Amino acid sequence: MIGGGIAGLASAALLAKEGHDVTLLEAQSTLGGRAGVWESDGFRFDTGPSWYLMPEVFDHFYKLLGTNAAAQLHLTRLDPGYRVHFESDVDPVDIAADRASNTALFERIEPGAGKALDRYLDSAEDTYRVAVDRFLYSSFESMGQFASREILRRLGRLGRLLLQPLDRFIAGYVNDPRLRQILGYPAVFLGSSPDRTPALYHLMSHLDLADGVLYPQGGFATIIDSIAGLARAEGVEIITDARVTAILTRSFAQRAAVTTGVSYLDDTGHVVRLAADNVVSCADLHHTETELVPVGHRTYPERWWRRRVSGPGAVLVMLGVRGELPQLLHHTLFFTSDWKENFGRIFGRRPSVPSPASFYACMPSVTDAAVAPDGDSNLFLLVPIPADPTLGHGGIDGSGSPTIEAIADRAIEQLSEWAGIPDLAERIVVRRTIGPADFAATLNSWKGGALGPAHTLRQSAFFRGSNKSARVDGLYYAGGSTIPGIGLPMCLISAEILLKRMNSDTSPGPLPEPR
CATH class of the missing domain: 1.10.405 (Guanine Nucleotide Dissociation Inhibitor; domain 1)
Incomplete structure (x- = not known):
């Protein structure tokens, strides 16, 4: 199993419960992938997903492993679910938890x-x-x-x-x-x-x-921790600091190649060859196919990707703020008036960074006292921008690339003005940014995208990449860049589809839950 994000951990747990001997390799020193965590001076930030939607998908997945979401997570319903600030209106709109x-x-x-x-x-x-x-x-x-x-x-x-x-x-x-x-x-x-x-x-x-919208107390890292624990309980061996460098194959005359395992660099820099009957890559599909699979055995070579559309890039801004921010809810959205122009800049033929930008702010400290010092605020901003690693890296305390830090500065200023928090910048005591170049470097993300291939018509359902190689027997895929798509619930479903695929189960719905 390549990749220790939620798809890799979930896939490993389900396959191990099925009786497979599973080894999971994760390039980073910690698990979670996009669903990571960063801590500084008493502030703890989720560095990725922050909306808990489709709760029945989580519960169903946990039930396949003999437990349930209530036993694994402490979930809080948000009411209001979120707030929306509009450029054209001084009064925000609060979306409630019920229809x-x-x-x-x-x-x-x-x-x-x-x-x-x-x-x-x-x-x-x-x-x-x-x-x-x-x-x-x-x-x-x-x-x-x-x-x-x-x-x-x-x-x-x-x-x-x-x-x-x-x-x-x-x-x-x-x-x-x-x-x-x-x-x-x-x-x-x-x-x-x-x-x-x-x-x-x-x-x-x-x-x-x-x-409605839920939140797992302790943050989204608790979901990763719970699934990793279940995977280990099923016998999965998890190895971190293990960067896979190649998917190994053997070719036969008049037959497709077959996978024989992987090679990876361990935490000492030594090359390790690990034999396996099946390899599942939960890494970015573009990286898997264009870097890890041998030339000639690639189902999705570079020319395939030239006809595909990436989801947006993003600048992530993590801010530790002294004092409380009653003007914001757990989730707050900021929408510019001219959406067409805003999205056109991100996805158009000549991409550029929108200004002003529509962006998202998450303040989990209003719901979870554990993520910030008492009386202070944990604030996370996500500013959608074009998927382009040349825009640069983020950094700590303003040390990122000038373009990324300027985008962060404008978002802070815009939030301060629209939400009526004039002294926001002065109260920031912790700051870290993440840019498209970071997504490319740490997650091998195609084009430095923050999410994965966009859900356009040509990239949804059966038009999206398959979860099985057409050229290498025993090579499978899971995660946000294959079916069914982007998001934590989709990644859990992806793990289940993988299990069904390996069992030649073509049924369309969820697997039956054990009693």
């Missing part, structure tokens, strides 16, 4: 929008249930799942949802630009923009506007 309150909110902002939201969320929930039952847990190895009565009955509608962009779909329900932004922003979770994301993904609104 009825959000319906009333939409109605107050735009008469008639409450009933429209009800219709929208009915559609989102129905689409979500179909996706879970028929698509998300599928390897797409067999197309027979599309011949089911449930799919055939919805075929016309599903086709329209795939072909119509999300922003145009939303425009059919509400007119107020603020409401359109609230319904459209989940496209960013998918590494895309509302005008490039298929309307099928309006199902995401079911997750935050109806299901």
Whole structure:
């Protein structure tokens, strides 16, 4: 198993429980991958995912290992779920933890929008249930799942949802630009923009506007710790500081190559060859295919990637702030008025850094006293930018590349102005930034992207990369750059799809949970 992020740990745990002898190799000294953690002067920051959505996916995964989410995590429901500041409006909007309150909110902002939201969320929930039952847990190895009565009955509608962009779909329900932004922003979770994301993904609104948002006390590193513990309990050997340098293969005449294991550099710099019947790479798929797989055996060579679209890059800003910040919630979003221009700069033919930028702020200290000194605030900013490692590295206390630090400075200034915190910059006592070059260097991320390949039509479902090599027998993939896609829940599902693929299980839905 290559990679100790959530997909690698989850895959290792499931395969070990199935009876496989599993060794997991992680290049870094710590586990978690994108879901990392950084600590300084009593402040603790999650360096990656910070939204706990699709709770049933987490619970289902844990049940496959004989436990459940309640036993593994201490989850808190956020209410309000998040706050939105708009460039065009001095008054922020708070999104509640329940559907009825959000319906009333939409109605107050735009008469008639409450009933429209009800219709929208009915559609989102129905689409979500179909996706879970028929698509998300599928390897797409067999197309027979599309011949089911449930799919055939919805075929016309599903086709329209795939072909119509999300922003145009939303425009059919509400007119107020603020409401359109609230319904459209989940496209960013998918590494895309509302005008490039298929309307099928309006199902995401079911997750935050109806299901609500949760938070695991202790931060998202507790999820990594719990899954790593379960993997070890199943017998998985986890080796850190082990950078895989090649996937080893053997070729036969008139047959596909077969994998024989991997070579890696250990913590002393020595080359180690590890034999294996199967290799699962949960590393970035581009890195795996263009760097680790031998030339001539690559399913996804460089020319394949030239036709693909990366999700956005990002500047991450971790700030330890003296005192409390009552103007912010656990999750706060900042939206510029001209979204088209904002997203155009990130995904357009001539990318550039947006200014002002739409960005996201997370302040877990309002929910979790353990992540900051008593009375102080832990503040994490994520500023979407083009996926471009040449923009530079981040650093501690302003020591990053000038471009990255300037982006961070503008975001701090913008937050200070929009949220009404004029002395914010003066109260910062801890600061660290991360840029696209860091994602490329530490995570081998394609183009320095923060998330993975964008969920456009050509990069969703069976159009996304397969989880099995077409040229090397015994080589499989899992994680955010393969099916089903980006995000912690998707990575857990990816691990389950891997298990099904290795067992030649072509069923479309989740595996049965043990009693």
